[in-house]
Amino acid sequence: MSIDVDRNRLSQNKMFEWLRDTPQLTDMVTVNLWDTQGNQNYNIYCALIPSNQVESALSNPSWDFLPDQGMPCAVKHHENGKECVEYLRYGIANGIEPLIIVREFYGLRDDYHEISEEFRLFHRLYHDKKADKYIKIDDNGDEEVVVLVESNCIKIRLKEICQFLAIKEMYLSIQFDFKEFSKYSLEELEIQKSGSDHRENLICWGHYYGNLNSGSKYQAFSRLFGVRLFPPLPKSKSGFWGFAEEQQKEEIKxxxxxxxxxxxxxxxxxxxxxxxxxxxxxxxxxxxxxxxxxxxxxxxxxxxxxxxxxxxxxxxxxxxxxxxxxxxxxxxxxxxxxxxxxxxxxxxxxxxxxxxxxxILAEATDSERPEHIFKQRYHDLKKSCDKYLGWQLLLPLDSDDKHNFQSLRVPATDEQRDFDELVQGLTKILIDSLNEKQLNKLISSEQRDNNPGSINRLQIAFTECGVQDTADHINFLRKLQNLRSSSAAHRKGSNYRKIAEHFDCENQSLRVVFTQILCQALDILNYFIGIVDSGQISKS
Incomplete structure (x- = not known):
């Protein structure tokens, strides 16, 4: 690396630009950073400063709150010759509070950084543990990311911080310490050993140059450290009930x-x-x-x-x-x-x-829509199986498949994509969910070996139990499975055209076709309920 490049790095120009930049309320600001790599060492830690301590916090660039603070402790002092013990929630008596708490476990467990519980509860944040981010849900149900936890830093949206500060009557203090190292000496870099402290509005910093001792692999360093304060929003803009101004709801005509x-x-x-x-x-x-x-x-x-x-x-x-x-x-x-x-x-x-x-009439009235009736009868089948069988003829859908049931309806348009998705969902509900394990108990091992597939098992089990009039229903299930296989699950070809002809897809709208399919599926549920309620199928 050249002398000119190192001289520029040690000037800290890039970090001075960051320091003087004015973030928007919608920006994610870095409130915690631990970045040590190569010839640099960057650290940021934040604190919440009471409003009456702003001038004190800006009187010098030293940090007011360290990462190893923020934990409960007790202090002893003497008052009138008597020893007193005082409990300090954050381990400090001046009212400064942490926004990020550094959790350490003596090397026996992994350390981690924790967002202030009060801040999380204030904004009702949901922790998405997989992505390690915190989400705020507004009154409309829309979600916004407020906190991002990355491998070596934590970012929080400034708006939510300043709303929190409004009620707390505090300022956010971003404490920073940036060190740059060079293998060249100050003399080679043509930089004099020097340093001074400065104050500019809500920023206080010190910038120092120095040489390192002979035991280091570097010869010179530059250090930029200090604090930058962010003020709270007015309480009327906090968004917190009781303090925020009430806004008249806008309404559309x-x-x-x-x-x-x-x-x-x-x-x-x-x-x-x-x-x-x-x-x-x-x-x-x-x-x-x-x-x-x-x-x-x-x-x-x-x-x-x-x-x-x-x-x-x-x-x-x-x-x-x-x-x-x-x-x-x-x-x-x-x-x-x-x-x-x-x-x-x-x-x-x-x-x-x-x-x-x-x-208007306050009368209890059943729906005549097939999707509504289907969902009701689906639940009725579950109740019947619980009561008469002790096992479910149709296994409950896994969490990843529940959307197939929740989204089941007659489509609003004739889009092929919607039709394919609905056919696939209905197939998962009626065919893929057939309880083969329990059906296998109703048939011989030889029949199981020679008749793979859930529909075959269902047909044989019903026959073994003496169930009548199964042909039309079994035939429909096979046709539905073929429709799914030839349309939603694979490229459409001659097989799809053949099964589509059976459902008369060429001469009717897909909305009408799926309505007819759903009505036949409803007949299946009613048929299953009748069989279960009649006691024709054995209990487990």
């Missing part, structure tokens, strides 16, 4: 009709007498939620986002979804309303009879 001039009539829940006006949407409005089953749940007449919010919906139509105007404004955030507004259409017809009876 939706199309509720058309006037005599052909102009759209727009309204929200605050417009007189419009609360219970039905607003109509394309059925595709629900695709967003079906595609994220780990976050959303689309059920019979209700849409849920975890336990955060829910919206009563009329999802009992083939081509649309209806929602009361007032519910849209009351239950959805402005951001979520924007999504629904893009699918808003002019009213066509009225709400479904099922929805009207439930919402």
């Amino acid at each position: 939706f199309i509720i009709g058309i006037n005599e001039n052909g102009d759209e009539i727009l309204a929200n829940r605050y417009d007189t007498d419009y609360y219970c006006t039905p607003v109509h949407f394309r059925k595709q409005v629900l695709d967003k939620y079906y595609q994220q089953p780990s976050k959303y749940s689309v059920e019979d007449s209700i849409l849920r986002c975890g336990n955060l919010w829910n919206l009563y919906i009329d999802n009992h139509h083939d081509d649309k979804v209806c929602v009361w105007l007032g519910d849209l404004g009351r239950d959805l955030s402005y951001k979520e309303q924007l999504h629904w507004r893009t699918h808003n259409i002019l009213p066509q017809g009225s709400v479904s009879e099922t929805y009207f009876k439930r919402q």
Whole structure:
């Protein structure tokens, strides 16, 4: 490495640029760093400084809080000739607190760095342990990464820190210590041994040059160390209930009709007498939620986002979804309303009879939609198996496969991709989940060896148990499996065209075809329930 390069490194120009840079509230700032490699040694550690100690913290570049502090301890002192013991939560009596706690275990266990519990609870952060990041979930259910834990550093978004500081009435102190080493002496580098301390607004630093003793592989060094403070946000901007300013909720105006001039009539829940006006949407409005089953749940007449919010919906139509105007404004955030507004259409017809009876007449009414009935009968089969068999004819789906059940519905469009995914999901529910282990107990070993496959085992087991009228149902399961194998699981070819012809895919929309498939699948569930309830299958 040349003398010019080393001279530039020891000037610390790059780190001075970092020091004077003004991060945005949306930026991830490094609050903890331990980076020792080659000819440099960089360390950053942070602390929370009470507002009344800001001038003291900036009086010199020394650190106010060290990484080995932050742990509970007791101190002894004498008062009026009497010994007193005081407990210190963070091991220091001046009110300074850690944001990052360094956990060490004497070399017997791996050390690690821990985010302040109060900070995590303040923002209700979820720890994604696989990615080692902390996530904040807002009132809409959207997730944002607030903390990133990397191999040698921790970064936290400045906004959340400053909100926390607002309530704590404290400042964030980023303490830094950057050392650069050179194999050249100061004389060779044409640098004089020197150093001085400086103060600039909320930054205090010292920059020093020196020579090292003869026992080091380096001859010279440069050290830049000090503190940089970040102020809190106003308490009104903390986002914390009780302190944050209340903001009036924004609401979208939706199309509720058309006037005599052909102009759209727009309204929200605050417009007189419009609360219970039905607003109509394309059925595709629900695709967003079906595609994220780990976050959303689309059920019979209700849409849920975890336990955060829910919206009563009329999802009992083939081509649309209806929602009361007032519910849209009351239950959805402005951001979520924007999504629904893009699918808003002019009213066509009225709400479904099922929805009207439930919402207006307060009558308990069963849904007539095949996807709703299928899911209910699926649960009914589980109850019957628990009661009469002691084992499940259809094994519960693994966590990685549950989305196939949650997303099962009549598709909103004729997209081939949606059709293939739904066929594959239905096959996993009805065929891949058949309990072969228990079915094998109902048939001979010879039959097991000569008849591989879950559908074959099901057919033989039913025959052995004297179950009647199995042919049509077994045939449907085989056709469904073939459809999955030739469409969703493999490239489409002659096999797909042959099975597609059976389901009349060429002459009907894929939405109609899947509706028919789902109705046949529902017949299978009803058939299974009848067999189990009748006691024709043996208990385990």
